Amino acid sequence: MTGRDHPVLQAEGVAKSYGGRKILENVSISLGPGELVCLVGVSGAGKTTLFNILSGLERPDGGRVLLNGRDVTGAPGQVSYMLQRDLLLPHKKVLDNAALPLVIRGMKKREARAEAASYFPRFGLEGTEDKYPAQLSGGMRQRAALLRTFLGSREAALLDEPFSALDALTKREIHQWYLGMMDQLRMAALFITHDIDEAILLSDRVCVLSGRPGRVAAELTIRPPRPRDPSFPVSGEFLDYKKRILSLLEA
Amino acid sequence: MESMKKSDRTGSKLPAAGSLAAAVLLWLLASEARLVPSFLLPSPAAVCRALAEDAPVLLENAGVTLLEAALGLAAGILSALILATLMHHVPVLYRALYPILVITQTIPTVALAPLLVLWMGFGMAPKVTLVALTTFFPIAVSLLEGYASTDRAAADLLRSMGAGRRQIFRYLEFPSALSHFFSGLRVSASYAVVGAVISEWLGGFQGLGVYMIRVKKAYAFDKMFAVILVIVAVSLLLMGLVTALRRRACPWEAFEKIERND
The missing domain is CATH 1.20.5 (Single alpha-helices involved in coiled-coils or other helix-helix interfaces)
Incomplete structure (x- = not known):
């Protein structure tokens, strides 16, 4: 899985400026089937702008976005996007929150609810269908948000610091769970994090974005296959990756 | 918890x-x-006696006032919903109408009521109109505020799902504005009864306002106090109705940590 042979999602030479200031310059990135690719970079490297372009929320000034080879530049509703906060709608029950992307796509409410409900046990959400988000813990809300993301697109997901709001313990727990889910669902995901350990631990590849304007400075393949050994985060190999990423970020 | x-x-x-x-x-x-x-x-006992003696008359007049208040409030809600939603969707309309909305609120009710009587007669119409005018503003403003305070990130999320303007309104903006709407409605409900009473006071044949004028002229202070109690009761009834409606319409609020003053 290199992501280059039959990429699910691809950005080709994407460029974007705001008011004459270049934010992204010739950014190309690809995501293979079932692959987890992590985007790290200094703040201001245009990570979120890149995500807005990949999700179709914004049009790039140059370049294009391909989903399974199809041009989806500037067309939202193709790739699902999970933002920093879980953003579950407080006025909707958990089930309706999860089913929302299906309803927006035009599915009948009853069918959408039934479809979403069928995934609740797999996501460890059974019993929460009729609750409101305010009644769930942070970890459970994150699960519900991931289910919603999955129902939004089974092909590719963009996750913008999905775990940054969680405390360290919950984070560890949800990492394990999340990796398991991604493998089970064979969902490809591109995600942003500020946490280099998280990047190395979770992804198949790490893309380092350098700033002003944002460019892909380097790509690192994290060799050990997933699921990884629990001792991986304390191995010398892990530290080597970390050193390389840190030096790339400082360059 | x-x-x-x-x-x-x-x-x-x-x-x-x-x-x-x-x-x-x-x-x-x-x-x-x-x-x-x-x-x-007058002593509480005298007021209670007046309340009991005049109960049938008070009840009849309270019914009239409540009807005027409810009809006016309904008209106020409907027009506020329509106008605020239009203003939210069409920014030019917002900029054009908002100042006018504010100015209309500075026109004193006591000045407006006799004019309305002049234009519409002594029947129910001027009362309902006055109530609609006074209740419209708090609801419209709180709705506009509610629409505007929608979480922008949530709107982006919905857009990334492919939601159009109308879907964003339906699934996000309108439900998010509901809490604001009910806060405005609560204020309006209390205005509604007072508005109806003032309107009756300044020209009419029926209602608690008319009864009030009559007992005032007779210096029957015990009855005056009795009618005040009835007005308070009717206002509380209407406000209680709003709270009950809010619980039905916004069941999720019960689980949120935000403090509400009711």
Whole structure:
């Protein structure tokens, strides 16, 4: 899985400026089937702008976005996007929150609810269908948000610091769970994090974005296959990756 | 968590009940001990007697006032919903109308009511119109505020799902504005009854306002106090109705940590 042979999602030479200031310059990135690719970079490297372009929320000034080879530049509703906060709608029950992307796509409410409900046990959400988000813990809300993301697109997901709001313990727990889910669902995901350990631990590849304007400075393949050994985060190999990423970020 | 919230609520009601009881006690003392002459301040007992004696008349007039208030409030809600939603969708309309909305609020009700009577006669129409005019503003403003305070990130999320303008309104903006809407409606409900009474006062044949004028002219202060109590009761009834409606319409609020003042 290199992501280059039959990429699910691809950005080709994407460029974007705001008011004459270049934010992204010739950014190309690809995501293979079932692959987890992590985007790290200094703040201001245009990570979120890149995500807005990949999700179709914004049009790039140059370049294009391909989903399974199809041009989806500037067309939202193709790739699902999970933002920093879980953003579950407080006025909707958990089930309706999860089913929302299906309803927006035009599915009948009853069918959408039934479809979403069928995934609740797999996501460890059974019993929460009729609750409101305010009644769930942070970890459970994150699960519900991931289910919603999955129902939004089974092909590719963009996750913008999905775990940054969680405390360290919950984070560890949800990492394990999340990796398991991604493998089970064979969902490809591109995600942003500020946490280099998280990047190395979770992804198949790490893309380092350098700033002003944002460019892909380097790509690192994290060799050990997933699921990884629990001792991986304390191995010398892990530290080597970390050193390389840190030096790339400082360059 | 939930039980704690509940005890917080009952706890917060005790001081209110205490101060109310103290006020009644003070009133009782002042009138029974003849600290204030009875023609100036009737005793609670006299007021109760007046309330019982005039119950059929009071009830009939209260019905009229309540009907005017409810009809006016309904018209106010409907027009606020339509106008605020239009203004939210069409920014030019917002900029054009908002100042006018504010200006209309500075026109005193007492000046407006006789004009409305002049234009519409002594029937129910001017009362309902006045109530609609006074209740419209708080609802429209809170709705506009509610629409504007929608989480932008959530709107982006919906857009990334492919949602159009109308879907974003339906699934996000409108439900998010509901809490604001009900806060405005609560204020409006209390305005509604007072508005109807003032309107009757300034020209009409029926209603608590008319009854009020009549007993005032007869210096029947016990009946005056009785009708005040009825007005308070009718207002509380309407406000209670709004709260009940809010619970039905926004069941999720019960689980949120945001403090509400009701």
